[in-house]
Amino acid sequence: MGKRVGIEVSIAAADAVASTDVDVVAAYPITPQTHIVEHLSELVNNGELDAEFIPVESEHSAMSVCCGSSAAGARTFTCTSSQGLALMNEIVFIAPGLRLPIVMILANRSLSGPLSIWNDHTDVMSIRDCGWIQVFAETGQEVYDHVLFSFRVAEDPAVSLPVILNMDGFILTHVIEPIEYWEPEQVKRYLPDFKPVNALDPDRPTTVGAFGLPGIYSEAKKAQDEALIHSKEHILKAWEELGQVVGRHYKPVETHLTEGAETVFLTMGSIGQTVAMAVERLRDRGEPAGLVKLRLWRPFPFEELRDAVRGAKRIIVIDRAISYGGTGGPVASEIRSALYGEDHMPAVTNFICGLAGRDVTPDDYIAMYERSLEMTQSKVGQEDSVFYGVRE
Amino acid sequence: MEAVNVYAARILEKQEYFKPGHRACQGCAEALAVRLVAKALGNNVIVASATGCMEIISSPLPFTNWDVPWIHVAFENTAAVLSGAESAYKALARKGRIKDRGTVFLGMGGDGATTDIGLQALSGAFERGHSFVYVCYDNEAYMNTGIQRSSSTPFGASTTTSPAGKKVPGQITWKKNMAEIAVAHNVPYVATACASYPFDLMEKVQKAARTPGPAYIHILSVCPTGWRIPPSKSIWIGRLAVETGIFPLFEVEDGRYRITVDVPEMRPVEEYLKPQGRFRHLTPEITARIQERVDFEYRKLVAKTQFKF
Ligand SMILES: Cc1ncc(C[n+]2csc(CCOP(=O)(O)OP(=O)(O)O)c2C)c(N)n1
Ligand code: SF4
Ligand SMILES: [Mg+2]
Numbered sequence: 132m133g134k135r136v137g138i139e140v141s142i143a144a145a146d147a148v149a150s151t152d153v154d155v156v157a158a159y160p161i162t163p164q165t166h167i168v169e170h171l172s173e174l175v176n177n178g179e180l181d182a183e184f185i186p187v188e189s190e191h192s193a194m195s196v197c198c199g200s201s202a203a204g205a206r207t208f209t210c211t212s213s214q215g216l217a218l219m220n221e222i223v224f225i226a227p228g229l230r231l232p233i234v235m236i237l238a239n240r241s242l243s244g245p246l247s248i249w250n251d252h253t254d255v256m257s258i259r260d261c262g263w264i265q266v267f268a269e270t271g272q273e274v275y276d277h278v279l280f281s282f283r284v285a286e287d288p289a290v291s292l293p294v295i296l297n298m299d300g301f302i303l304t305h306v307i308e309p310i311e312y313w314e315p316e317q318v319k320r321y322l323p324d325f326k327p328v329n330a331l332d333p334d335r336p337t338t339v340g341a342f343g344l345p346g347i348y349s350e351a352k353k354a355q356d357e358a359l360i361h362s363k364e365h366i367l368k369a370w371e372e373l374g375q376v377v378g379r380h381y382k383p384v385e386t387h388l389t390e391g392a393e394t395v396f397l398t399m400g401s402i403g404q405t406v407a408m409a410v411e412r413l414r415d416r417g418e419p420a421g422l423v424k425l426r427l428w429r430p431f432p433f434e435e436l437r438d439a440v441r442g443a444k445r446i447i448v449i450d451r452a453i454s455y456g457g458t459g460g461p462v463a464s465e466i467r468s469a470l471y472g473e474d475h476m477p478a479v480t481n482f483i484c485g486l487a488g489r490d491v492t493p494d495d496y497i498a499m500y501e502r503s504l505e506m507t508q509s510k511v512g513q514e515d516s517v518f519y520g521v522r523e
Numbered sequence: 524m525e526a527v528n529v530y531a532a533r534i535l536e537k538q539e540y541f542k543p544g545h546r547a548c549q550g551c552a553e554a555l556a557v558r559l560v561a562k563a564l565g566n567n568v569i570v571a572s573a574t575g576c577m578e579i580i581s582s583p584l585p586f587t588n589w590d591v592p593w594i595h596v597a598f599e600n601t602a603a604v605l606s607g608a609e610s611a612y613k614a615l616a617r618k619g620r621i622k623d624r625g626t627v628f629l630g631m632g633g634d635g636a637t638t639d640i641g642l643q644a645l646s647g648a649f650e651r652g653h654s655f656v657y658v659c660y661d662n663e664a665y666m667n668t669g670i671q672r673s674s675s676t677p678f679g680a681s682t683t684t685s686p687a688g689k690k691v692p693g694q695i696t697w698k699k700n701m702a703e704i705a706v707a708h709n710v711p712y713v714a715t716a717c718a719s720y721p722f723d724l725m726e727k728v729q730k731a732a733r734t735p736g737p738a739y740i741h742i743l744s745v746c747p748t749g750w751r752i753p754p755s756k757s758i759w760i761g762r763l764a765v766e767t768g769i770f771p772l773f774e775v776e777d778g779r780y781r782i783t784v785d786v787p788e789m790r791p792v793e794e795y796l797k798p799q800g801r802f803r804h805l806t807p808e809i810t811a812r813i814q815e816r817v818d819f820e821y822r823k824l825v826a827k828t829q830f831k832f
Contacts, residue, residue, distance in 0.1 A: 202608065
């Protein structure tokens with residue numbers, strides 16, 4: 132078993148990246164991601180990590196450097212937040228099209244304007260359909276474990292897709308948690324050397340990034356979609372083996388007290404911890420409440436979600452982003468459509484809260500629970516999406 | 524292969540790495556320049572290309588004209604993609620996972636990709652000092668999207684977004700001097716070239732490849748479609764650009780300037796402007812203004828070659 136240390140999660144995340152013997156790191160600083168890249172450059176400059184650290188002039192170039200590096204066969208990492216993600220957006224969509232297994236930590240933060248450096252999920256929801264594998268971590272330990280997991284899945288020759296690991300800004304990036312580090316043998320056992328499927332190599336010339344006429348574009352894109360869908364079996368295997376190596380077990384959808392639950396919360400990321408406290412208190416009061424946590428966002432875990440909410444009459448989806456003028460929060464609208472047509476489809480109510488780092492306490496979740504009991508029938512549309520705790 | 528100019532035709536290898544069968548227009552001197560650059564570098568090379576004419580004509584999935592590894596990611600990020608590939612090779616060679624064989628990293632982009640939208644990425648890559656050769660194929664407009672003006676479009680030229688109108692006579696800004704911008708980054712090797720002078724061009728490419736750190740070559744690339752000339756006149760127009768002093772061929776090695784193709788007797792710029800449809804509307808007054816500017820710029824360049832270190 133690895134040693135357990137009390138450490139800032141960002142530093143632990145960077146140490147986890149370094150433990151993979153990463154070859155190239157390209158990044159541009161932005162709060163709350165900064166401590167991760169600062170620590171990586173420190174490790175490189177102290178000779179503790181043999182990697183190229185490329186201090187690029189923008190996030191657009193960070194992702195572009197990552198594309199060149201990954202295509203040339205190097206294990207490649209980057210990290211950003213919010214405006215940085217928005218600036219690199221164009222290239223974020225290209226990387227999976229080129230099947231480049233880049234790993235990116237996204238320290239989630241709100242998008243401007245107004246400018247805010249604090250945590251919510253408006254950044255990641257802006258790239259929902261970018262084609263990356265996307266997972267959410269709830270605790271510092273999960274971040275650490277999922278760095279290893281992300282490289283393992285991305286570089287699996289049967290997957291060869293980039294992975295985004297979401298960690299909530301400040302709530303995870305800037306807290307000190309006890310984290311169990313992996314031993315080098317454990318890393319070695321879990322993460323094989325990166326052997327690219329197709330590297331830029333003068334001995335085997337390949338053309339990467341050709342352009343697609345109407346006669347072939349759809350085929351190329353369908354193939355990409357299938358690659359993402361089929362990555363799931365490898366994701367499940369990677370979690371299973373992670374459990375065998377370090378004894379922590381992860382699933383695409385986690386449940387807490389859902390046995391006999393009539394109303395379940397659905398969360399993503401670190402707020403799962405707070406909602407769990409609320410659910411426990413509701414249970415103590417005899418309320419049939421439960422909690423479902425989505426860890427895997429893409430590929431979307433349809434079956435696991437349906438299993439997790441089976442028997443529930445009502446789902447309270449907590450969204451930390453807005454779809455302006457749309458069909459509710461982005462997570463709620465996905466959950467509705469994932470369950471649409473199911474026998475005994477639960478009513479889906481939706482609260483948008485915790486934007487830009489605003490505190491949401493267990494009491495608040497209990498209040499949402501009580502309010503949701505009045506919102507019985509789910510309609511598709513905005514009516515059931517409620518901004519919680521906003522002054523009007 | 525020093526002074527390849529003298530006996531070049533005989534010692535050039537026959538092998539092509541930018542293969543025939545691409546879809547460039549007839550008489551495209553940009554495609555010709557790409558071919559010469561590829562030939563000069565041989566096969567131990569990795570190419571990163573920007574979006575633009577040369578990318579579109581050479582990589583329609585599932586075909587390719589490239590017999591060397593080639594990557595295209597987007598329009599404005601070629602220098603960054605190239606930085607990534609170069610850094611990857613550096614790291615992998617240091618860790619003993621690949622053999623260091625002195626592979627050359629070649630970036631290619633049009634004038635739009637280089638002087639406008641990709642200038643930031645290129646500046647960053649220059650400043651970080653990656654070892655690569657970046658070639659700008661300057662056909663003086665965004666040709667791929669239909670002849671729109673760029674910051675490299677010359678004064679007076681009519682394009683689809685700087686049309687010669689009743690009030691405004693086409694482009695009314697002076698061409699951005701990208702080679703000087705590269706020099707200002709202390710790039711150790713900077714040169715201009717033109718496919719009408721193929722051996723001068725190839726020699727510069729090889730010199731650039733031998734230079735440790737970044738190198739920049741700015742190639743004037745005649746585009747008969749956008750410049751509105753017959754395809755058969757491309758090489759001739761390229762020569763006139765040099766002989767009128769509009770596009771002098773020079774190189775800058777560690778700050779030292781040298782004119783590589785001497786023009787003992789400068790021709791009047793009118794001889795260059797007249798045959799081109801994009802300049803058809805120019806009045807004698809505008810032509811005179813251009814002449815004045817060309818003379819001034821040329822004198823400045825000559826003065827730089829005379830600087831004593
Ligand atoms: C971000 C972005 N903006 C605009 C375009 C459209 N576009 C593609 S190629 C091109 C012009 C290319 O001009 P240049 O770099 O001079 O190359 P040329 O085609 O002239 O060789 C433009 C505007 C794009 N692909 N991406
Ligand atoms: S438009 Fe000009 S640069 Fe583009 S392929 Fe045709 S001739 Fe060449
Ligand atoms: Mg152009």
